[in-house]
Amino acid sequence: MDINYASIITIGDELLIGQVVDTNSAWMAQELNKIGIPVKHRMAVGDTWDDIWYALDEESKHASIILITGGLGPTSDDITKPLLCKYFGGKLVIDEETLAHVQNIFLSILKRPMLEVNVKQAEVPDVCTVLRNEKGTAPGMLFEKNGKVFISLPGVPHEMKWIMTNVVLPLLPSKFKTTNIEHRTLLTAGIGESFLADLVKEEEAALPSFIKLAYLPNFGMVRLRLTASGDDKALLTESLEKHFVAFKEKVKEFLVIDEDLPIEVVVARLLKEKKATLATAESCTGGYIAHLITSMPGASAYFKGSVVSYDNSIKTNVLHVPESILETVGAVSEETVKIMAESVLEIMDTDYSIAVSGIMGPDGGTPEKPVGTVWIAVAKKGETTTKRFDFRHTRDRNIQLTALNALNMLRITLCG
């Protein structure tokens, strides 16, 4: 094998009954890519001896690095550790450093006596290298067999991330030759996947074999991604950059940003550049736009707040929408979102504001205003822009589409 691939095995019945969504694998794949290790497979198996054993056997045929998450908790549904012990031919012994760490967690942080089951968490196969876990009681473990490396990590996301960031990612490049993987992404809005493909067909035909093109449609926007991989980093970067510029020029009419960033980050950057402030008045999105914006560190520099006016009484009492408007044209109307946007701009004394009102479903639709009907307004001093959208999807998708389109309307206003 020329390239050293990684495979990610996630263990847990909860993955196979759909009780949890696996967010660990995507994060791990991103981080491995950054250090030049491509991922071959991702595999999820249940808490069953034979299935885990099979996954270790099978994935080590395809990858040099096998990363395993899950199955290391203190309770007896976890069979991973005894299995790894047997798989690599070791016996379980107490790791004194881990035991001291677990004891410390119980004495100083939880302030409760340790249980017998927690002592067992300090047991590790004597054939592994212990990877310390400062965020929890279960340590990570590294095994080597036939030139392959197997790394077992707890499934709790913040524990897994801590061990990956502080122990595993710094270690891998010293054990394996890595390659160069570079991505460039263009985020577009207002053009469908097939029309976009038609638009860039000449640029696509001109791509060398080491650059791959992909389209990722999501909530009415399409991301176009170029991925280059190979050993000569300088050549790779130069060629990728040249082709990327050609694609960017061709799609410029539809371009939101030339990086793999969500729309809220794009808007945040523009607000910071302009030293401008924002407030939202949200009916149907129920605070989701404010949540997207405040998910980003440093949001307090440009975001002042929001009025979630879910009930009509809040629209009238807090946002000063006259009752006569609600009675005649209704809450989902151009008039209502215009007043909502202008009121919140004044109440919160900001430079820009967003207001949304719509019918997210599944109930509440009428023949004139079916589920998915949404009015969005973006206001700045002296000027308010409004637009009607018709999304016609499920509730969660309608909420997402409303938020992303509202942020995109703000982006256009900020750029205009």
Add this chain to the structure above:
Amino acid sequence: MDINYASIITIGDELLIGQVVDTNSAWMAQELNKIGIPVKHRMAVGDTWDDIWYALDEESKHASIILITGGLGPTSDDITKPLLCKYFGGKLVIDEETLAHVQNIFLSILKRPMLEVNVKQAEVPDVCTVLRNEKGTAPGMLFEKNGKVFISLPGVPHEMKWIMTNVVLPLLPSKFKTTNIEHRTLLTAGIGESFLADLVKEEEAALPSFIKLAYLPNFGMVRLRLTASGDDKALLTESLEKHFVAFKEKVKEFLVIDEDLPIEVVVARLLKEKKATLATAESCTGGYIAHLITSMPGASAYFKGSVVSYDNSIKTNVLHVPESILETVGAVSEETVKIMAESVLEIMDTDYSIAVSGIMGPDGGTPEKPVGTVWIAVAKKGETTTKRFDFRHTRDRNIQLTALNALNMLRITLCG
């Protein structure tokens, strides 16, 4: 093979570079479980001929039903259809019904001329059964080989879900003998995984072999799940219920709810039962609590709105927190959240309110109030409860922990 297992193969480089999180598989697994088809593996592979071929070969050794998502878009990064055609020994032909459907989407909905590439979307291998897709242009396809069924679906979530719900799930039980799979879940708060395991160790020892126990810790709460599977449905349900009652009795002190439901659904039920209304005043969660509540259909029956007072000026001007309090004890204090909760209760005229203020990080911490310091208040007329929390995690986790603990405090007030 006695049990007819399913395997889920997801196709796409974006899964292996971590550009998207796979939410399709969890949903599919849940739905398959409901009709009595357990999932053996979930496997993600890239957009590469050999890798997809390998996945089909390998997974058909372990499962009777192989579900494939992704790789069916209109653009040329998709190689799945020609591969399936070759794998099952067919040739690509135009499916007239699909063509008419794609034409209709372009003419009546998109109101744009169809491209050559969209005609290709109506091509299917002549050895497949076409599964109609009312939500998009790419049809699903069903193949049979050596008694196994292979079903290929588009990766766009709402298209995949439509075909699964309307075509695939009704079809599978007629082709395969299904089993019975039943889950019962207890959601607990205020007790760690190992202490919970210690508490129920007698009940665990009494479980028959066909009932499996699992613990799912998440954001400071632990879900305890019992899963029974087997052919005799009546026996299964009776035994599961008996053991479930025993577990429930033992953990009652820590029980949030005896169903697999998120805390916001539990709170929504209690509010509906009491015909009570809620408002939130959110600083550090930035609208996330309001978003969780309004994600649920019918939230307008009990949720009136929110003031997101991210900036201190909103706390003073809208929520009437005196400047003197912000200057002396600060925005993250018992005094501040108490006034925020009481003000929003009055402004929005609700029966209950939640207020939160804290330091989510990564910046903004001080020695006295480090990152993760949060004050939460829950108010009802004449009574306000406050509590300080110290979460010490990353920003996104601190936001989640704050929201879940605020909702749990409201739950306790509603039950009290």
